[in-house]
Amino acid sequence: MNIFILSINPKEAAQAHGDKHVIKMILESCQMLYSAHWTAVHPELLKEKAAVKLAKAQKALAIPDYMLTAPKRKCSANQESGYRPVHLHHPCTIWVRQSTGNYLWLAELALALGDEYEFRWPGRVHSCKAHAAWLKANLPAIPEGPRNGFAVAMDPMYRVPNDPLASYVNFYKGSKKDRNLTNYTRREKPAFL
Template sequence: MNIFILDKDPVIAAQMQCDKHVVKMIVESAQMLSTVHRYLDGSEFISYSKNGRKIKRWCHWTDTVPPIHLYKSVMINHPCTIWSWRSLDNYIWHCEHALALCAEYTHRYGKRHKTQQILEWCSINYPYNLYHKGLTEFAQAMPDEYKDPDPVKAYRAYYLGEKAAFAKWTKRNTPEWYLTNDKTMVQSA
């Protein structure tokens, strides 16, 4: 689970993601944004996993109102999920980024991602218990060796160091900072 901050602009950050992440991060973003809604505006209850372990869950009014059903809460204490509920501005940035990933998915693959409907709902139905506090410092969910005061620099270095084995771009130019593998190009745009 992550939000790859490859640029501070949510659309550019989405366009810079490799093919695998364009597919995968749409679902992860929907899971995090669904978790924000459930955690802030839902009702907590205790459930049990298939193996009998107690699990905290949150029900939300959308559970009974088709056609939108949010994803179940996941990784509620993950740094990126926490970042998404720290401020309405963070939540909005995440929604814009997730919808840009959906647009990127359509651009690269010529079809609509099934999760886009949930993200469209999230982008016009903000959590009731979330307030404007300005955009806060982005979470950095990565090994410490890549972390940097500049989150863009950190995520670009993380991409170069950990994602090269599978990173490719379809119908999109490979980002210049990735092609050059130049540490000076890793700086924020």
């Protein structure tokens, strides 16, 4: 779970993601955005810290009525709308629900990742793109306000104090490049690589 802040501009950030992250991070973005909806409707979920108890608690909850208009999950056996809440205490998930500005920035990144997926693999549409569009059009009941910085979730060795962009570029250059996660189909590698 993370948000790779590879540019302040969501479209440019999406273009800087390696192939595997273009595929994977749109799902993680949608999961964090849906989690903001769940915690707005069911704030009691935030009281539970134990992962197993939290998983049981959220599975017992009915999907909020307004979320029934969300797209169905591709792999859901019961054709459930949207995604269930995940990683509620992760720094990035917390950041998303702190303001509408944060939420909308991530929604824009998710949409841009969907566009990037289509650019890199013509004729294919990521199953989460419809979710990203719904999430952008349907804001949860979270505090209104501008984007307030970014969450930084990584090993301290990559962090640059007070600079999330430089931190994530370092993280991508180090951690991701070493693990062969910086392949780019139909796209030049970003200048920082």
